[in-house]
Amino acid sequence: MTVNLNLNLLDKIALQKKEPDKAPEMAVCWIEASDSVSRRFQFEPDGYLSVKVVDDARPVFKRVVESFVNKFFPSGYPYSVNEGYLRYTQFRALQHVSSAALSVLSTQSLLFAAGLRPTPAQATAVSWILKDGMQHVGKLICSNLGARMDSEPKRWRILADLLYDLGSGLEVLSPLCPSLFLEVAGLGNFAKGMAVVAARATRLPIYSSFAKEGNLSDLFAKGEAISTLFNVLGLGVGIQLASTVCSTMQGKLVVGPLLSVVHVYSVVEEMKAAPVNTLNPQRTALVVAKFIKEGKVSSPADIRYHEDLMFPGRLIKDAGSVKVGQALHRVIKPSKLSEYKEMFPSEKFVICRGNNCTNMVLEHDATGEDALRGWMVAAYAAAAAPSLESSPDGFSSSALLDAYEKVDSVFEKFVSELQAKGWHTDRFLDGTGTRFAL
Numbered sequence: 270m271t272v273n274l275n276l277n278l279l280d281k282i283a284l285q286k287k288e289p290d291k292a293p294e295m296a297v298c299w300i301e302a303s304d305s306v307s308r309r310f311q312f313e314p315d316g317y318l319s320v321k322v323v324d325d326a327r328p329v330f331k332r333v334v335e336s337f338v339n340k341f342f343p344s345g346y347p348y349s350v351n352e353g354y355l356r357y358t359q360f361r362a363l364q365h366v367s368s369a370a371l372s373v374l375s376t377q378s379l380l381f382a383a384g385l386r387p388t389p390a391q392a393t394a395v396s397w398i399l400k401d402g403m404q405h406v407g408k409l410i411c412s413n414l415g416a417r418m419d420s421e422p423k424r425w426r427i428l429a430d431l432l433y434d435l436g437s438g439l440e441v442l443s444p445l446c447p448s449l450f451l452e453v454a455g456l457g458n459f460a461k462g463m464a465v466v467a468a469r470a471t472r473l474p475i476y477s478s479f480a481k482e483g484n485l486s487d488l489f490a491k492g493e494a495i496s497t498l499f500n501v502l503g504l505g506v507g508i509q510l511a512s513t514v515c516s517t518m519q520g521k522l523v524v525g526p527l528l529s530v531v532h533v534y535s536v537v538e539e540m541k542a543a544p545v546n547t548l549n550p551q552r553t554a555l556v557v558a559k560f561i562k563e564g565k566v567s568s569p570a571d572i573r574y575h576e577d578l579m580f581p582g583r584l585i586k587d588a589g590s591v592k593v594g595q596a597l598h599r600v601i602k603p604s605k606l607s608e609y610k611e612m613f614p615s616e617k618f619v620i621c622r623g624n625n626c627t628n629m630v631l632e633h634d635a636t637g638e639d640a641l642r643g644w645m646v647a648a649y650a651a652a653a654a655p656s657l658e659s660s661p662d663g664f665s666s667s668a669l670l671d672a673y674e675k676v677d678s679v680f681e682k683f684v685s686e687l688q689a690k691g692w693h694t695d696r697f698l699d700g701t702g703t704r705f706a707l
Contacts, residue, residue: 297311297312298310298311298312299311306322307322308321308322309321309322340491340494341491341494341495341498342358342491343484343487343488343491344484344487345482345484348481349481349482349484349487350479350480350481350484350488351478351479351480351481351544351569351570351691352544352570353479353542353543353544353570353573354479354542356538356542357475357479357539357542357543358492358495360535360536360538360539360542361492361495361496361499361535361539362495362498362499363499363531363535364430364532364535364536364539365495365496365499365500365502365503366499366500366502366503366506367503367528367529367531367532367535368430368433368500368503368532369499369500369501369502369503369504369506369507370503370504370506370507370510370528371434371437371507371525371528371529371532372437372503372504372507373504373507373508373510373511374437374441374507374510374511374515374521374524374525374528375436375437375438375440375441375457376440377511377515378440378441378442378443378444378521379440379443379454381444382443382444382447382450382453382454403455403456403458403459403462404458404459404461404462404465405462406459406462407458407459407460407461407462407463407464407465407466408462408463408465408466410463411462411463411466411467412466414467415470416700416701417700417701418467418470418471418474419474419547419698419700420549420550420698420699420700421549421551421581421700422470422471422474422475422545423471423475423540423543423545423576423578424578424579424581425467425470425471426467426468426471426475426536426539426540427533427536427537427540427578427579428467429463429464429465429466429467429468429471430464430468430532430533430536431533432460432461432463432464432467433460433461433464433465433468433532434529434532434533435457435460436456436457436458436459436460436461436464437457437461437525437529438457438525438526438529439453439454439456439457439460440453440454440457440458441521441522441525443457444518445518472489472492473489474545474547475539475540475543475545476488476489476492477546478543478544478545478546478569479543479544510524537578540578541573541574541576541578542573543573544568544569544570544573544691545569545573546569546691546692546693547692547693547696547698548637548640548641548692548693548694548696548697548698549581549697549698549699549700550581550582550591550593550594550699550702551576551577551581551582551583552569552572552576553588553637553640553641553644553697554584554585554588554591554644555567555572555575555576555585555588556572556641556687556692557588557589557641557644557645557648558585558587558588558648559571559572560645560683561587561588561645561648561649561652562587566683566686566687566690567690568690568691568692569690569691569692584625584626587648588644588647588648589627589644589647589648589649589650589651589652590625590626590627590651591620591626591627591628591629591643591644591647591648592623592626592627592628592629593628593629593630593631593640593699593702594630594699594700594701594702594703595628595630595702595703596630596703597619597630597703597705599628600619600621600623600628600629600630601619601621601628601630605621606619608666610707612666612669612670613669613673616639616642616643617631617632617634617635617636617639618630618631618632618635618639618640618642618643618646619705620643620646620647620650620664620669621664622650622651622664627647627650627651629643629644629647630703630704630705631643631697631699631702631704631705632704632705632706632707633704633705633706635697635704636694636695636696636697637692637693637694637695637696637697638684638694638695639697640697640699641680641683641684641687641694642676642680645672645675645676645680645683646669646672646673646676647672648672649671649672649675649676650664650668650669650671650672653668653671653672
């Protein structure tokens with residue numbers, strides 16, 4: 270019995286040895302062909318998908334264009350960005366070319382005015398005294414204006430470039446008054462320092478307005494790539510101008526203003542193209558006016574060309590001529606405030622009719638939806654004011670209650686459509702406007 274058992278065990282071991290090894294797993298791969306390009310896709314052992322071009326029958330020009338788009342535009346363009354991005358990028362490129370060329374001319378003028386040859390050591394000394402000294406002062410002063418830049422990023426982006434051109438202009442003119450070199454050049458760099466902070470602070474809100482699929486980092490990286498490319502091109506243009514047309518002061522006085530005009534025009538067109546989707550006083554008034562007048566909800570792209578970029582504080586009659594951010598004690602009397610809070614105990618706004626506008630003050634924790642509700646109440650009350658008796662201290666109670674009922678009936682649908690259009694209704698950016706707490 271022992272011998273048989275041993276033989277059976279040996280047979281089993283032999284059979285196990287004769288079983289063929291399992292075949293290795295085959296790599297999953299396939300080939301896709303589109304637009305005269307064949308690509309081989311394969312899943313690597315680590316789980317990543319590799320792509321390799323097998324055959325490309327496209328003309329060289331098309332290949333170069335696609336390569337450029339891949340390197341300087343966000344992945345998935347144009348479907349991964351909001352409307353207006355291409356126009357924004359075109360004028361951004363023109364802006365950087367003109368800005369870099371102007372900087373070459375201003376630097377050349379600075380060195381000439383200081384009586385220095387452009388050697389590395391001397392250029393470093395000038396940079397330290399003027400740029401790194403006076404620019405830092407300008408940066409510190411401008412950094413206190415951050416809340417206003419959040420509310421009006423387009424306006425401050427344009428002001429930044431106006432300040433930059435002012436600084437560059439002073440540097441270009443510095444050879445005309447060599448005895449005041451430090452004062453003129455220092456003031457120019459002070460303006461540039463403020464411009465740098467304003468430009469950087471407003472960059473993120475502008476990029477955010479184009480981010481459609483949470484791809485803000487990709488947008489930022491590709492935007493900086495565009496900036497770098499055209500800054501280098503602008504430096505080349507500036508060097509060429511400095512050695513030819515602008516080798517004399519007369520040439521700089523002609524070409525410098527032209528570059529500045531191109532620079533500012535490009536920035537204005539950039540800002541017009543940007544569909545900023547946060548609520549501030551001007552954008553809220555435009556959205557409410559459109560809804561009150563036509564019953565339509567505007568998207569950020571719809572109102573971008575209706576914004577007043579330089580003077581955003583204008584009152585819009587169709588939106589109730591609302592002015593936000595005044596001190597509470599200047600808007601309403603204490604006795605009227607208690608009466609108002611009794612009428613609207615759960616609301617986080619106070620509105621009161623003034624001489625030529627409707628003042629609105631928000632509580633500290635008021636959101637964009639609270640601001641929208643208050644704005645709509647003011648707009649409906651102002652529209653009905655000519656046919657209703659108004660008290661000396663503002664709207665009558667009946668006018669406010671009627672307006673509030675109208676808002677209640679449409680507000681939920683209105684906000685839902687705003688959010689569907691891409692608006693951020695969770696916050697209201699009123700800059701340095703005054704708020705109150707009870």
